[in-house]
Amino acid sequence: MSAATLCLHHFAEENYALEDYQGGVPRWCKGCGDNAILAAMQRLCRDEALRPEKTVFVSGIGCSSRLPHYMRTYGFHGIHGRALPIAEGIKLARPDLHVFVNTGDGDCCSIGAAHWIHAIRYNMNMTVLLHDNHIYGLTKKQASPTSPIGTRSNTTPRGSYLDALSPLTVTLGVQNVSFVAQAVDWIPESLFQILTAAYRHRGFSFVRILQRCPEFVGNMFEPWVHDPQRMLMLTHADGIRVSPALQKIYRNQLPHDPADINRAREIASSEDPIPVGILYRNPEVPCYEDLRGAGKLRTADQVRGTLDAELDKFTVWPQ
Amino acid sequence: MNAVTPLPARANAARMGSAATVAKHLQTLDQHVIEIMSDSGEGAQKCGQSFGSIAARTGNGVWTVEIIPAEIQPPARSVAGASGNRIRIGSHQITNGGDEADIAVAFNEQVLLGRVNAGELKPGCIVLLENMWAEHDDAKIAGQYAETRDRLVAEGYRVYEVPMETECRALVPDPRKGKNMFVLGMLCNIYSLDMNLARDQIAFIFGKKDAKVISSNVALLETGWQWAESNLDFKYRVPAVKATVPQVVINGNTAIALGVLASGMDICAMYPITPATSASHYLSDVFERAGGIVHQAEDEIAACAFAIGASYTGKVAVTITSGPGYSLKQEGLGLAVMAEIPLVVVNVQRGGPSTGQPTKVEQGDLLTVMFGSHGDAPKVVLAPGTIEDCFYSMITARRLAETFNMVVVVLSDASLATAQQPFPRPQFSTEWLAPPVDQNPVPDGAKPYDWDPVTGLSRRFVPGQPNGMHTLTGLAHDRNSRVAYDPEINEQGMRARSMKLATLQKTLTPPPVFGDREGELLVVGWGGTRGAIEEAVARLRGEGHRVSSTHLTFLQPMQPGIGEILRGFRQVITVEGNWSDDPNDPLIDESNRRYSALAMLLRARYLVDVDCWTEVRGRPIKPGTVYTELRGRLAHLETSR
Structure with a gap:
């Protein structure tokens, strides 16, 4: 066997176990929805056989953003609101890496909102998980932009004043949007399916995950958790196919073609029932890293040649 | 200095005809x-x-x-x-x-x-x-x-x-x-x-x-x-001496851009701001031909975070800005310091605070870049003093960032940015370039922050290296990059990050002295004032005064031997383009006088009674102004012996 064949053979046989992706012991509260997201991510990495050393989880600050610590891949636990530009820098410098972003509703939709809008527009190939629990958890219960109006918190003791921002409609309103989905932490099978579809999409895959925070807003999603009829499962041959087992529980289903952005925007506007599935997908949107020619090898001769050509323009030669 | 004498000319005469030839x-x-x-x-x-x-x-x-x-x-x-x-x-x-x-x-x-x-x-x-x-x-x-x-x-x-x-x-x-x-x-x-x-x-x-x-x-x-x-x-x-070597005539911002290219950096992330932007304009034009990328981010914070992300994956990246943009980047810079991600930051200083004087020169950001971000955030600070320095400081900055896993700030200013001065054409060397990104497996047992007990240095693991997986964090962390609130570990990390500056300082040589090493008056400067200070000092020396100057390129860490230089003179004064209180103002005395940035640093470090003279008039400090000021001081010193 030649070296190349051996190498290919090695690749073909490369497979991993869940343990290969398990890092530190999670320190989230009991019943926190982040545990379900972590489990789905580890399963995704295993099933897609992502090489741990080629995989980077980038996060900001908040409960959600602890997730990289619990993976056994490369992780970048950055600063509040800036996970997306950090992830963009990583991807532009190294398009060969698998990049995931874990961010929360405060991290993404409040302090990092500017980056969120532009990240959609850049459409770099990465998977973004918005852990949306409608509350600030790490700083102990303050209203977030996605808190429903009237949410009582430490900064809004008489109830929050403003209508909640919808991460889905905002994302679907930005130029170059290429993948938008919604999942919930309490249906693990669909969460995994949706994350897999997001990972396989080439572009900026934005998945809003409704995530329970039993500590601070324990009742936030209870009506939906206990009433499957208030969940709206989006199905399509090009989207998610709901398994027979799930179909029995979640009978409220809506065929929706992810190519239809206008319909996606209508569905995204629904808060009750909660839509679950792929709202929009467009594989044709160009990725910024491709537009910029990222990842090309650079030689010393190229640098020398360019530098000398430039210096020629400014050189005063001895007469 | 020049020999212009009034002429019995036809100046001030009304219109001149175009035919007659006049006496020259x-x-x-x-x-x-x-x-x-x-x-x-x-x-x-x-x-x-x-x-x-x-x-x-x-x-x-x-x-x-x-x-x-x-x-x-x-x-x-x-x-x-x-x-x-x-x-x-x-x-x-x-x-x-x-x-x-x-x-x-x-x-x-x-x-x-x-x-x-x-x-x-x-x-x-x-x-x-x-x-x-x-x-x-x-x-x-x-x-x-x-x-x-x-x-x-x-x-x-x-x-x-x-x-x-x-x-x-x-x-x-x-x-x-x-x-x-x-x-x-x-x-x-x-x-x-x-x-x-x-x-x-x-x-x-x-x-x-x-x-x-x-x-x-x-x-x-x-x-x-x-x-x-x-x-x-x-x-x-104006008699000329013909150059014997090829020279390039470029401004400071072009020199910085060419320095970025020559240093082998691959990515520059920036956001438009005066007077830094022309460096990025020029770089945008030439960088891609050599495989580099200029990313115009959505804001200054994103530009910094983007550069940090790029640097994290292997090759040092750069972000170029001016004062207000630098302020916005500071939280990100603290992250790079804490996580020990190498990064080069260029701050082309302008008049401040706030929007200040965007197109005008000032040296107001020295203390900000040294002490900025929050907590103890040691960074390397370099200040080019000439156009030529602007070019080579980028190559130096990239290497220092990479060797020490540190943030290196290059402090230019609005006058260097647009000024042109010929200097010998750089001869490219492959040593200027960054080495390829290491993708070899990390040896068993190696730790991502295995701080050397003496130097504070540790080997950096970058994504793609098997066996090196860890989560980098801006939280306090131990040698394994695990979040740690342990008092011992917090101090160890602080010490390691600080020791890297000391390690770098041990490799530096004392700054040269312009003039004699002893005398009445020593002028200390940094950055773009170098030419004006040295011209004034040369003129005074020509008149027989015992005055010298030294110009600091490294502001953090400071080069060794500075204390000895300062102590060779009866009086030491800094000349800077930033604010200092005038000791003659009615409310000002030694208990409240705010010294200029470098004077404050020198006083604190060397316990020498360093005075300062500063100007914030939005224009380059003139050699004649420095001359007049120094001459006054020298007269006082020379009569008070």
């Missing part, structure tokens, strides 16, 4: 300062830069600096709208823009007034003034012109009225687009420059356009030369 008085000069100013878009900058290039090819020392209005399109003929160039040429190396101008060329009298009011023209200086306004249809304009001309004459300026419009109209349909080359011809005549070099220069700058453009500009050039030959009663010669 040829003077040899050591150096001269010329200002050319017009409304925006009339090409005074191109004229000034071309003149500088021709003088450089002749072998003169040259320093050119842009005169930039604050607005993009200031109203025509406005006092605040002067756009143009200051050029200082000399028979020796020129290191700064010099003192008040000796000759001013103005395309209208209002832009000239702006420079007169700013005190930028020498009393009695020669003024070459476009005279088309004298007979303007609008009586108000004609009146303004006559009034200004008469005022300048009354104030002793030698005003020559030049029929630029009339002369150029014979050659081009729109004289507004041709006056600059007419003026270039005039200046070539005045300074006895070789017209063949001027024609070459025109062929070079219009090289991309067709031959007609070149020939009409050459015609304008020759007409300007002839007009000066026939009408002006003075002529100068």
